[in-house]
Each structure stands twice: as C-alpha cells, then as structure tokens.
Amino acid sequence: MSVANDKMSKIAMKPVWIVDDDRSIRWVLEKTLSREGIPFKSFASATEAISQLEQGAEPPQVLMSDIRMPGQSGLDLLQEVKTRFPTVPVIIMTAYSDLESAVAAFQGGAFEYLPKPFDVDQAVELIRRAVDESMHQSGASEEEGLVPEILGQAPAMQEVFRAIGRLALSHATVLINGESGSGKELVARALHRHSPRADKPFIAINTAAIPRDLLESELFGHERGAFTGAQTQRRGRFEQAEGGTLFLDEIGDMPSELQTRLLRVLSDGHYYRVGGHSPIKANVRVIAATHQNLEARVKEGLFREDLFHRLNVIRIRLPALRERREDIPLLTRHFLQKSARELGVEAKRLSDAAIKYLSGLDFQGNVRQLENLCHWLTVMAPGQQVEIGDLPTELRDAAPTALATDWESGLEGEVDRLLAAGVDDVHGRLSQIFERILISRALARTGGRRIEAAQALGIGRNTITRKIAELGIDGGRESAAE
Secondary structure (H helix, E strand, O other): OOEOOHHHHOOOOOOEEEEOOOHHHHHHHHHHHHHHOOOEEEEOOHHHHHHHHHOOOOOOOEEEEEOOOOOOOHHHHHHHHHHHOOOOOEEEEEOOOOHHHHHHHHHOOOOEEEEOOOOHHHHHHHHHHHHHHHHHHHHOOHHHOOOOOOOOOOHHHHHHHHHHHHOOOOOOOEEEEOOOOOOHHHHHHHHHHOOOOOOOOEEEEEOOOOOHHHHHHHHHOEOOOOOOOOOOOEOOHHHHOOOOEEEEEOHHHOOHHHHHHHHHHHHHOEEOOEOOOOOEEOOOEEEEEEOOOHHHHHHOOOOOHHHHHHHOOEEEEOOOHHHOHHHHHHHHHHHHHHHHHHHOOOOOEEOHHHHHHHHOOOOOOHHHHHHHHHHHHHHHOOOOEEOHHHOOHHHHOOOOOOEOOEHHHHHHHHHHHHHHOOOOOHHHHHHHHHHHHHHHHHHHHOOOEHHHHHHHHOOOHHHHHHHHHHHOOOOOEOOOOO
C-alpha cells in the first residue's frame, strides 16, 4: 500500500482509494492523482481494502476499484463499502466493458464505471465529479435533495439497472412506467446523474399536483403583466433545467391544452413564456413518468397519440415492490439505517420472523410505504430488535400473500401473525384450512369422486367422508362402485 505525500494530505479531503491487482494501472493513477493534488491510497486487492475497513480505517472520499481480481472481486468490495458507508461514491474499472459488468456495478450502487483502457483526463474528470458528489453529500441537508441509492437484487430490477447502464451517455427522451411509490423519480435522478448532463440542473415537477391554470406558467414561465398578479417576469421549469434534465411526473394527468404545448417543444425545441412573443430554445432532456396506462388513455381520447409517441422513445418499466419481494430485507435494512442517521439514534434490527412476515405483504404503497414504515419503527418500536408484534396494527392484521413458489414461508408468516395477535387454537384453525384446501382440490381434480380423491391424498374412504361433513365442504359424491 502506498500513500500520497504530505503536499497532498494538506487538501481538506480524505484519500481516494485505488484498488487494482494491475501494478501499472495503480502506478498511472497514483502519478495522475499526485499531479492533480488529490490524496490517495493504493491496494493490490479487494481483500486488502476490505481488511482495512474491518480494522476501522477511515472510509475513502472516493473508491476506484477493478471489477475482476484474484480472490474477492470489485463487486464484493463495492457491496462492503455500500453496506458500511452508503454515501461513498464507487467507480468500477473494468477491462470487460460489456453490459453485464455495467449492470452489476449499477445494481450494487456504483457511482459510475470506467472501461479500460481509459483516457487519463477522462479518469481525472470522473474522479473530480465523484469527489464533488461526496463533498456535497457530506455537507448537504435534506432540503438540498440528496439522491438516495437505488437498491435491488431482484431480477425485475436488473432490467432497470440494465437500462440505466445503456442510457449512460444518451440524450434520448425516456418514459418511466410504475405504480405510485415505486421510485420513478429515483430512476429519473439516476439517469440524470449518469448522463453527460450530470453537472447541470435536475428539475422535477409533478404535473398532477399543480392546478391546471397555473401549470402552464410553472412549465414555461411568464412575462410581467401576462395575467393578473404577474408583477415580474418568471422563469419556468424548462428554463430552470437549461442544459440539464426536466422530470415530468404523472404526465398522464397533464391537461390536453398543455399536451399540445409540450408536443411543440419536443418537436421543434422552442417554446414561449406565457404572454411572451420571443421564442426560447430548449436545451433540455425530458424524462416523463406515469402510473397510468398511456396506451389506454390514448384510445380513450384523454392523451394525445402524437405526444405519446414523442415521449415513448425509450420506456423503462419499474416493478412494484410485490414483484421484487426478495429486495424487502435489503431495503428494510437501508431505510432503518437511514432513519437512524436522521434521528441520531442506533439503527433498529428486524427479527427473521418479522422480515419473513413483511416479505409476504403486498405493500400497496410500494417502496415509499416501506420507507415510511421503517421511520415509524425507528421512532415507535420499544426495543432494538423489531418483532411482528411491534409492527403497526394495520400491518399485523394484514395476512401476508403466500407465494406459490414459497408456500412454506407464507405459512410461517401466517403462523407468526396469528401468534403475535394472540389467536386461540392456532393449530386447529390452520389445520382445518389445510385439510379443507387439500380435500376440495382433490375432489375438484376427480370430478367429486370421493374414493379417487381419498386414494390421491393417501387417506381412507371413511376419513374423507367424515372430513367432508366436519369441514362443511360443498361437493363430493359416491360413484356407483361406492
């Protein structure tokens, strides 16, 4: 391990860590960072860097790591750093500049990836961007709009990360589809952050939250005297986003007259302020999002077909949380840690039973609902370990949805729920449900013939007849042989 000289250490920032088993790569980056006055530390393996973190070393300002090394990989190091220090930007270097490497890096929360061989000036520019991001996150308040990480290991999320990787250098218009609370703005911010416009503004507006008579002025601005109360000129969101990205959330609810104006901007790149006569050229990337089916709204005449095609250049579908249940433990830990940092307390932990229970819920409010739950638990849960009984009443009363591919986990979650609710005779109650389902499905399979159903289930004729009567099962008949 080598350390930058004293001249570098005088800079008010922590070192940039360089992790690569290729000595020549380390040498080039060390010389470059030394010349730029940026402090650094170098490691020949991810294992060495992880060992430093485990020994309590101060985290880096920025981490640069190769993706493929003997022993632990750069992705292993990325995961370790993101678990311990979520705000540290990580740049993944790879000689394998294929899409899968980019997806894996973004999936793990990487700031950016740098294909080898790389231009030294390009590397320095990327490092400086990462340092700026790190400095900003260290000192910024919540009001300044910190960009949370996009987390997810589910296959449904891999397509989202794949799209972000593909669009890293694109200026194309993007349409994001997803339910409310699924994280559409996070995806839009990630697209902006990894685009050539990253150093320009990201401006977001929810078109459904602004009264229609004010929306035009919000988007395009107005001239002084354009309408009653317009005492000064006002820049709209398009002007505020100049050179950057404009995120139009809930685009499906945009009034028809504004759809026409938006189409004109996307078509010829010019717009007018309200009350204005001089065209203004728009240099803005538009990312739109909606929870609605725009094709259906087009057929209903509620959304312009030509605008739909202008927006639908590239579409990203963001899965609902119930489609990525395997991410619930990861997201829960992240949100509990985030809430603990905000409140200055120790992070709560969920028991295995509570995690299984939450993983069986549908979460109609998606990721936003889960985040709110974690904040509630941080404030309200009595102990450091959260059990099912500590969950809000409305969640304890909601039966988890058992997955067809994991019915045992669903059953475990239901047992935990009933026990936590203090229900009497849990065994008898679940046994009746279990037997009723078994016998009903077997009878349906055999067309109601009891002997065949009993044989299929491995029980006797008298047993199935008695159970049909006890459980009040509707159906079942004796064949001629019976």
